[in-house]
Amino acid sequence: MGLGLIGKKLGMSHVFAADGSMVPVTVLDVKGNQVLQVKSASGKDKYSAVQVGFDDQKPSRVSKPLLGHISKHSGSPKKHIREFRTSEEVASATNSGAVIGAELFPPESWVDVIGTTKGKGFQGVVKRYGFAGQPMSHGSMMHRRPGSIGCRLTPGLVWKNQKMPGQMGHVRRTTQNLKVVQSRAAEGLLLIAGCVPGASGDYVVIRPAIKNPAARIAKSQAAKANAKGPAKKK
Amino acid sequence: MHPIITKIEQEQMKKDVPDFKPGDTVKVHTRVVEGDKERIQLFAGIVIDRSGRGLGQAFTVRRISYGEGVERVFMLHSPRIAKIEVEKYGLVRRARLNYLRNRVGKDAVTVKERIKAKVKAKA
Numbered sequence: 288m289g290l291g292l293i294g295k296k297l298g299m300s301h302v303f304a305a306d307g308s309m310v311p312v313t314v315l316d317v318k319g320n321q322v323l324q325v326k327s328a329s330g331k332d333k334y335s336a337v338q339v340g341f342d343d344q345k346p347s348r349v350s351k352p353l354l355g356h357i358s359k360h361s362g363s364p365k366k367h368i369r370e371f372r373t374s375e376e377v378a379s380a381t382n383s384g385a386v387i388g389a390e391l392f393p394p395e396s397w398v399d400v401i402g403t404t405k406g407k408g409f410q411g412v413v414k415r416y417g418f419a420g421q422p423m424s425h426g427s428m429m430h431r432r433p434g435s436i437g438c439r440l441t442p443g444l445v446w447k448n449q450k451m452p453g454q455m456g457h458v459r460r461t462t463q464n465l466k467v468v469q470s471r472a473a474e475g476l477l478l479i480a481g482c483v484p485g486a487s488g489d490y491v492v493i494r495p496a497i498k499n500p501a502a503r504i505a506k507s508q509a510a511k512a513n514a515k516g517p518a519k520k521k
Numbered sequence: 522m523h524p525i526i527t528k529i530e531q532e533q534m535k536k537d538v539p540d541f542k543p544g545d546t547v548k549v550h551t552r553v554v555e556g557d558k559e560r561i562q563l564f565a566g567i568v569i570d571r572s573g574r575g576l577g578q579a580f581t582v583r584r585i586s587y588g589e590g591v592e593r594v595f596m597l598h599s600p601r602i603a604k605i606e607v608e609k610y611g612l613v614r615r616a617r618l619n620y621l622r623n624r625v626g627k628d629a630v631t632v633k634e635r636i637k638a639k640v641k642a643k644a
Contacts, residue, residue, distance in 0.1 A: 297523045300530055301576065307552065307601035314526050476525065487523065 290381065291371045291494030292317045292391060293341035294477065296402065298487040302468060302478065312468050313483050315400075315491065318475025319343060322385045323362045325378050326370075335378040339387070340365030341490070360384060367490055390472040397496035399463045402484035406457030416450045460484040464500045530576040534598050541580075543568050543618050544611025544632045549582060549595055550604040561603055564593055567611065567632060569618035573597075583621060585630055590622065 294315040301311050323340045326332035342365055346354060349364040357364055361384035373381075381387075392398055412418040412433040421429045433452070437445045462483050469478035483491055541547055548565040566584030569592070573579050578597040583590060595602055611632035621629055 298526050300526045302529075303533060303596075303598070303600050306554070307599055309596065309599070314523070314529065316525070474525075476529075478529070 342366040402491040544613035
């Protein structure tokens, strides 16, 4: 488990890769992430973690207890504060008050991005679950309804998790295994291949990919090379 | 669009792109990578469409190759395009010259020429 960042989604764009192919990217603003507390397994917290704050806030808009906590760890008031569970080594190498940023994720590294998806409101089953619905014409008087939701006396109930209309979107989602295309530490920007949950201007959390796709890709390439190797040598 | 994204896109945009419109005849120098070698391939024809804005700008070039109409869409700011040469300026009254697709023979590759004096005066 590694240290992550809090960022703001600025929007999407694209960049041209070295080979001329076009890569869609999401631009994330990660400027001014600050370490607000370091917890250690050997200390009184009994576990190791790093607390990170993002986006400056007026001191008058922050509660007195929080202000006290922040000044204790030589930080400045932030709008968003989040804790990242880290290994003991990472935690002990981090100082509270330190400003961290895009340099944490160099280009070609893999990340997971956590955000809140765009809210779609109360939606029917056609939009929410992709049900086919019923005919629009030919005398059909049933168009976008869910249809049957169960059987009869047996089992005599509607199964749990039956897909029905309801709130769609505005839920926390994690997009895993996204590649960092560019990491601009000076400007505090991360360009990440592909899309991330949420609308432009939303806050997102960026952490190192837990599935470690780099290792998996290396493994599969090694396996391929082994399979091909003898045939090529001849 | 966010000003920072606009800036990122402007960084990548080419600054030496010639001014050309649908109807103009162009030569597009494309970089082709074969193995480890890179060479330049030419694609010459009439521009029949320009689409997109900013970094996403693209244009379509149509030519008749061995009796068969061929169209290629290029990203204007792609690093794969080495150079764009404008051969002739055309005078057309449409933004999309899709009507050229229905033409056969000499008509398919000719567009009325814009008077040079006008082109120069504009430039």
